[in-house]
Amino acid sequence: MFRPVCLCTSRIHSSAALLKKAPLKLKGRSGAEQRWLVRQLSDPFVKAAQTQNYRCRSAFKLREIDDQYRLLSPGLSVIDCGAAPGAWSQVAVQRVNSAGERPDVPRGSVIGIDLLYIAPLEGAHFLCNQDITHPATHAELQRLLPQAYADVILSDMAPNASGLRELDHERLVSMCLSLLELADRVLRPGGSLVCKYWDGALAHKLRDGLARVFRDVKTVKPKASRKDSSELYFLARTFRRT
Incomplete structure (x- = not known):
């Protein structure tokens, strides 16, 4: 990613x-x-x-989403998909207390996954050079997650840009749809998912897919997302197993 x-x-x-x-x-x-x-x-x-x-400006996108919707709290388990270079994982580590810096609150966990290498981060476990869609990755996540389930799935992943807007849009929607299979394997009932997408003709397909298994789905655009960008995020809450 x-x-x-x-x-x-x-x-x-x-x-x-x-x-x-x-x-x-x-x-x-x-x-x-x-x-x-x-x-x-x-x-x-x-x-x-x-x-x-922070490792990248994208940290402020997740911070804003979480400030408004309160997805991350101490003690929760988080999967960060397309995690490189690790900015979203940094935010998640802080907010779920996975580094244990606050002894007065529960300690969570953060697992980041990417096809690329990710520099180590205290409080996060990174699965580098691994494909989020591969069954072996799902199995490894189940082994690492407390009680084999996550409370939140985050995705800021994106395909390598081809320069063809419609093709890139289609590829990103396909990547996001793969998260539904991941959610079915490792997301706890009642859990949440945040995924980036680029606006386009297939956005409704992604929304419909999310709406089938999440009770509430909405579109958000953080201030840190540039105004001239087609970048948007779906926020899906209250996961229901099919």
Whole structure:
């Protein structure tokens, strides 16, 4: 599951100032690469990720969702799908107390999975170079999870971009639909799921699939998701086994 590494910087620049102050960073890059770099360097969430020691700006998406809907609490077990580079796992570790930093509340667990390598994180167990859709991965999760069940499944995973919007949308919806099989294997009744998708013609198919096994399904777009992006999240709560 592809994850672009978030670019953090110690200062925030306007686009014009960046072009003057960092010409060597832009020299030789394509126009699209230059625009991406300028956007990253002027992004307040990139700066905040650096100052708060998050691995990527995406941490603030999960923080906002959880602040509003209270999915994560001490003692819960969480699966983070497409976890690299680990920012969502960092948030989950803090909120379910899986590192045991708060001895006065229950200690949860966080398991992250990705096709890529994920640097170790205290309080999280990472299954690197593993496919979330593979039965062997499901079996390993059942072995690692307390009582073989999770309370929350998180997914910020995405396919490698092909440059074809409809194809990428279709591939991401397919990846998200695979989470329903995972939920059937390891999600506790009453549990919750959060998954990223890109808006498009097949979004209804994903919503319908979630609605068949979750009592409540809604669409959310955190402030940390860029306004010009088609990125959205489905929040599905109260899992019902079929």
